[in-house]
Amino acid sequence: EIVLTQSxxxxxxxxxxxxxxxxxxxxSVSSYLxxxxxxxxxxxxxxxxxxxxxxxxxxxxxxxxxxGTDFTLTISxxxxxxxxxxxxxxxxxxxxxxxxxxxxxxx
Amino acid sequence: xxxxxxSGPGLVKPSETLSLTCSVSGYSISTDYYWGWIxxxxxxxxxxxxxxxxxxGTNITSLKGRVTISIDSSKxxxxxxxxxVTAADTAVFYCARSRSSIGYFDLxxxxxxxxxxS
Numbered sequence: 191e192i193v194l195t196q197s198x199x200x201x202x203x204x205x206x207x208x209x210x211x212x213x214x215x216x217x218s219v220s221s222y223l224x225x226x227x228x229x230x231x232x233x234x235x236x237x238x239x240x241x242x243x244x245x246x247x248x249x250x251x252x253x254x255x256x257x258g259t260d261f262t263l264t265i266s267x268x269x270x271x272x273x274x275x276x277x278x279x280x281x282x283x284x285x286x287x288x289x290x291x292x293x294x295x296x297x
Numbered sequence: 298x299x300x301x302x303x304s305g306p307g308l309v310k311p312s313e314t315l316s317l318t319c320s321v322s323g324y325s326i327s328t329d330y331y332w333g334w335i336x337x338x339x340x341x342x343x344x345x346x347x348x349x350x351x352x353x354g355t356n357i358t359s360l361k362g363r364v365t366i367s368i369d370s371s372k373x374x375x376x377x378x379x380x381x382v383t384a385a386d387t388a389v390f391y392c393a394r395s396r397s398s399i400g401y402f403d404l405x406x407x408x409x410x411x412x413x414x415s
Contacts, residue, residue, distance in 0.1 A: 191359075224401040226402075233391065233405040233406070233407055233408060234343070234391075234402070234405060235405075236401055236402065236403045239401045239403075245403065246403075277342070277343055279343075279401065279402075281397070281399040281400055281401060282399075283399075284356075284358075284399055285345055285356075285358035285359065285399070286345050286399045286400070287345070288342055288343040288344070288345070289342075290342045291342060291343075
């Protein structure tokens with residue numbers, strides 16, 4: 191089973207700043223990686239799939255990059271509604287697995 | 298607008314069977330897509346349990362042997378049964394949709410908390 195390790199566990203930033211979240215896979219997942227956002231009490235929302243493709247309705251300030259084992263989710267300028275927990279997920283190998291999450295909190 | 302809604306008991310006794318149903322509205326589940334179950338517990342984060350294709354084929358992950366996923370096209374629902382539950386199975390259970398057998402989940406239900414306790 192592929193293990194996804196997200197870092198940092200918690201990221202404290204202010205609105206307007208740039209956020210960079212990392213997801214590292216224990217073996218190559220090619221570009222088969224997604225990012226989800228989950229706000230407290232809400233359902234996870236698909237943001238990015240196939241490493242760099244934005245899902246429907248996702249603002250352009252969210253971007254994904256990477257391939258193989260190292261991936262990054264970047265939020266170019268944080269809006270107040272962006273403070274949430276972010277998860278990565280791979281679908282390269284059975285079973286698809288999730289990372290443990292990065293909590294993005296307001297500084 | 299396609300929506301998914303989980304339903305089922307919020308409390309299950311240890312060793313019993315957890316049964317949940319996901320009702321889909323706005324789309325006929327017999328048309329396409331994989332329909333899956335994911336759970337989220339504080340200790341283990343998000344865990345994909347398994348999915349069922351619209352034709353009835355299933356993919357079950359680490360809970361294999363305890364999990365059954367079924368589909369009822371006439372009711373536009375799919376269901377999860379998890380046997381021999383323990384406190385470790387306490388979690389929020391989500392139903393969700395994906396485009397492939399190992400897929401990204403582009404649409405989720407709101408989730409339902411199931412607590413295993415006597």
